Amino acid sequence: MDISSESSSSDESASPRSQMPPDPPRRKKIGHRTRGRCSFPVHSARAKPNADLLPASSVPQAPYAAARRVVVSANKGFPIVTISRRGDVHFFRPYDGEGGDGAPRLTRLQSKSIPSQGTNLVKDACVTTEGRIVLAYDTGPVQVAHIRLPETATGSSRLITSLADPPHAHVARKARSDVTVACLAPGTSGGFFTGGWDKQLYAWSFTDAKEADDPSDIDFPVSNNKTHSGLTRTHDGLTKSKVTQLAVVPRALAVAGEKLYYGHQQKLGVIDLQHPTAQRTPVNLSNAVQQMHVQPKREFARLLMLETDHLDHQNQLFDTRTGFAGPPLMQFGHRTSKVGHTYVKGDFLHSYFVRGYPDQSVRVWDLRNSAKPVLSTTRTATCEVTHAVFGRPGAGTVLAFGKYDLFYMDARKGE
Numbered sequence: 189m190d191i192s193s194e195s196s197s198s199d200e201s202a203s204p205r206s207q208m209p210p211d212p213p214r215r216k217k218i219g220h221r222t223r224g225r226c227s228f229p230v231h232s233a234r235a236k237p238n239a240d241l242l243p244a245s246s247v248p249q250a251p252y253a254a255a256r257r258v259v260v261s262a263n264k265g266f267p268i269v270t271i272s273r274r275g276d277v278h279f280f281r282p283y284d285g286e287g288g289d290g291a292p293r294l295t296r297l298q299s300k301s302i303p304s305q306g307t308n309l310v311k312d313a314c315v316t317t318e319g320r321i322v323l324a325y326d327t328g329p330v331q332v333a334h335i336r337l338p339e340t341a342t343g344s345s346r347l348i349t350s351l352a353d354p355p356h357a358h359v360a361r362k363a364r365s366d367v368t369v370a371c372l373a374p375g376t377s378g379g380f381f382t383g384g385w386d387k388q389l390y391a392w393s394f395t396d397a398k399e400a401d402d403p404s405d406i407d408f409p410v411s412n413n414k415t416h417s418g419l420t421r422t423h424d425g426l427t428k429s430k431v432t433q434l435a436v437v438p439r440a441l442a443v444a445g446e447k448l449y450y451g452h453q454q455k456l457g458v459i460d461l462q463h464p465t466a467q468r469t470p471v472n473l474s475n476a477v478q479q480m481h482v483q484p485k486r487e488f489a490r491l492l493m494l495e496t497d498h499l500d501h502q503n504q505l506f507d508t509r510t511g512f513a514g515p516p517l518m519q520f521g522h523r524t525s526k527v528g529h530t531y532v533k534g535d536f537l538h539s540y541f542v543r544g545y546p547d548q549s550v551r552v553w554d555l556r557n558s559a560k561p562v563l564s565t566t567r568t569a570t571c572e573v574t575h576a577v578f579g580r581p582g583a584g585t586v587l588a589f590g591k592y593d594l595f596y597m598d599a600r601k602g603e
Contacts, residue, residue, distance in 0.1 A: 241550055241565040241588060244596035245294040247278050253304075255574040256531070257313040258589035259321050262484075262580045266337045268294065269321055270589055271313045275304035277323075277335065277347060280594070294594060302335075302347045312372040312531075314380065317484075320394065322380050323347075324372040331356055331368050332382065332392065332426070350426050356384030371450075373441035373480070381431070383438030383450060389431040389459070432464040439530075442480035444489040444508065451477030451494070456512050471512040475504075481536035491517075493536045495543070499523055503534070503541060505555065520558040522551055528572075535577040542586050544573025550588050550597065569595055 247253070253272040260268055268280040279297040308328030315321050321335040333349040358366035371383040379393035431448070440451040448459040456477060457470035475496035483491055494504045494516075501519035506512055526546035534543030539555045540562075550573055552563035571591040579585035586597040 241569050241586075241595045241597045243570075243593055244587075245280060245296055245594045247272065247276065247296070247592050247594070249592050250274070250276070252309070254591055255589040255593075256310050257533070257575050258577055258587050258594065259313060259315045260577050260580050260587060261315055261319050261337060263319055263337075264580070266319060267297065267300075268587065268594075269335070269337075270594060271310055271321075271323060272304070273310055275308050275310050275323065275325070277302040294596065311369050314372055314374045316374045316378050316380055316394075317376065318378040318394070320378075322372065322374070322392075324369040324382055326367045326369050326385075329354075334394075334426070348425065355390050355428055355430070356382070356388060357386040359385040361385070371438050371441045373443050373448075375443050376445060381441055381443060381448060383434075383441055385437055387434045387437055389434065389438065389448070389450070391429050391431050391461075393427045395425050395427055431461070432459065436470075440477050440480045442482045442492060444482040444492065445486070447508070449480060449482075449492060451480060453477070456494075458508075473512065474498075478530045479533050481534070481541075483536065483538075493541060495532075495534060497527070497530075499527075502528075503543065503553065518555065518558050520553055522547075522549070522561075529574075531574065532572075533575050537578045537580075540578065542576045542578060544569075544576045544588055544590065546572055548572055548590075550576050550586065550595075552586065563597075565597065569593070 247270055250272075252274040253276055255270070256273045257271045258268065259271065264282065266282075268282060270278045270280070272278075279300045280294040281297065282294075308325040308330045311324045311326035313321060313323045319337050321337060323333045323335075325331055325333070330349045331354045333347055335347055354368065356368040358368055361367055367385045369382050370385050372380065374380050375391070375393075377393075379391060382390050382392065384390075434450065434452075434457070436452040436455065438450040438452055442449045446461045448461055450457050450459070452470070453476045454473045455470040456473055457468055459468060460466055473494075473496070475498045477494050477496055479495035481493040481495075483489055490508050492506045492508055494506065496502055496504055498504070498519070498521060500521055500523045502521035504516040504519040507517050510517075522545050524545055524547045528546045532544060534541060541553045541555065542550065544550045548569045548571065550565045550569070551561040554562045569588065569590055570593060573588040573590040573595070575590075576586060576588040579587060584598070588595040588597065
């Protein structure tokens with residue numbers, strides 16, 4: 189017999205503490221952060237511990253044709269669009285069911301593809317509220333181009349480049365001889381904004397077909413004001429106007445209502461579009477800003493999601509009403525042994541956020557409980573995901589684009 193075990197058991201049985209009933213579980217104190225999370229609506233994606241990130245399709249391999257962006261419109265009839273680093277544009281039917289192995293299939297519309305001219309490198313791309321895809325180039329003669337998506341997945345599309353009077357000046361850097369556009373963001377009324385390496389901010393809007401085809405609309409000045417230096421209409425159907433000039437190079441942009449947010453390293457600034465020349469002092473943050481996200485719905489436009497270079501909490505959520513001087517409303521992320529690139533981007537929809545990480549995983553977070561992701565991939569992608577987005581209009585499906593492959597994840601499968 190083990191004497192030590194016997195004596196310890198007898199002492200434990202004689203202890204008054206052991207004869208008392210166990211303590212009831214403590215209830216978590218409800219604070220302002222917990223109450224804030226309950227304000228988000230419940231949408232399609234349910235809490236699910238793991239999911240498979242399955243290959244859905246691929247794009248042709250070519251030099252400098254690595255993944256840059258995958259664009260999904262809110263219109264279900266619009267095709268899915270992928271954009272490579274060198275500017276190749278490929279279209280896919282939204283969803284073609286599953287193949288024999290149970291994996292989803294996205295059919296590439298080969299006849300609709302728009303090949304790159306090989307002289308422009310894509311910095312970023314986005315979709316406007318009107319359903320147009322905008323491409324911003326950081327090198328080459330073209331700075332901005334746009335695509336009007338067809339009404340159906342089988343319709344035709346055309347890449348319309350803006351060649352006349354490019355607004356951003358070419359800036360020489362050590363890594364490259366000349367760069368122009370540094371960041372891009374969709375506007376709230378169908379247009380978009382660009383920030384350049386020349387520290388200039390420009391607002392762009394679309395004209396109708398009659399204005400775009402009228403030769404009299406070329407290069408006429410509207411104002412000589414220093415802030416709004418001029419308005420130019422060209423055959424590309426775009427109208428551009430200067431917003432203001434910054435003291436730093438903007439690296440990320442986001443538009444919420446009449447506010448334009450810009451990030452430069454560890455600084456975050458706000459511009460009132462009604463008064464763009466007003467004095468503004470950027471706020472110093474703890475981490476460098478890489479990407480910005482705002483909610484498309486007006487009732488959630490007060491929320492600003494930042495993607496930063498923090499090792500553990502890459503995603504930081506702020507309430508614009510309380511400012512940015514204090515800590516974020518909440519922060520979360522995924523630590524990996526490798527630091528991700530600055531052009532890696534996620535997606536913010538409803539109360540969900542999705543992003544790819546350097547360990548080739550994709551994770552979905554729910555802001556109502558950000559302690560751990562509600563969904564993470566068990567079958568990692570064959571490459572690092574550059575851009576991950578939610579399928580519209582709900583948040584139940586995820587599309588991820590990395591290198592030359594397009595992946596699909598169904599968060600509703602198995603419900």
